[in-house]
Amino acid sequence: MSIHLRIRQARVQAGLSQSQLARLMGVSRSACNQWESGAGPAPRRERLARLAQLLSVQYEWLATGAGPVQPSAVQESRGHYAPVLSPDQQELLEIYRAMTPKRRNALLGFLRALR
Numbered sequence: 001m002s003i004h005l006r007i008r009q010a011r012v013q014a015g016l017s018q019s020q021l022a023r024l025m026g027v028s029r030s031a032c033n034q035w036e037s038g039a040g041p042a043p044r045r046e047r048l049a050r051l052a053q054l055l056s057v058q059y060e061w062l063a064t065g066a067g068p069v070q071p072s073a074v075q076e077s078r079g080h081y082a083p084v085l086s087p088d089q090q091e092l093l094e095i096y097r098a099m100t101p102k103r104r105n106a107l108l109g110f111l112r113a114l115r
Helices: 003-013 018-025 029-037 045-055 059-064 073-077 087-098 101-114
Strands: none
Touching: 003 029, 003 045, 003 059, 018 029, 018 045, 018 087, 045 059
């Protein structure tokens, strides 16, 4: 399977549209379309790493097709979120990812104040 098909498969399994993924990645929808169609170049390494994180797949699998698709429990314990989240957690994560860095900082400040 080509990298283009792996990106599409991971996006679909994550339940995201190309527009949603583009917003989370900070790129245009046409960039996502090119990544998936093979009409353009594959994403650079940094973007591919971000894609793997956003789509909850293993970087190695996304880049090469080798290895497991899902991150291991060891990786999850090192800061990656678990692939199985409640609907509320998924919604919060999607909202957070769509925010600008300034709004993320404001939200984190608010949440820390609630502790």
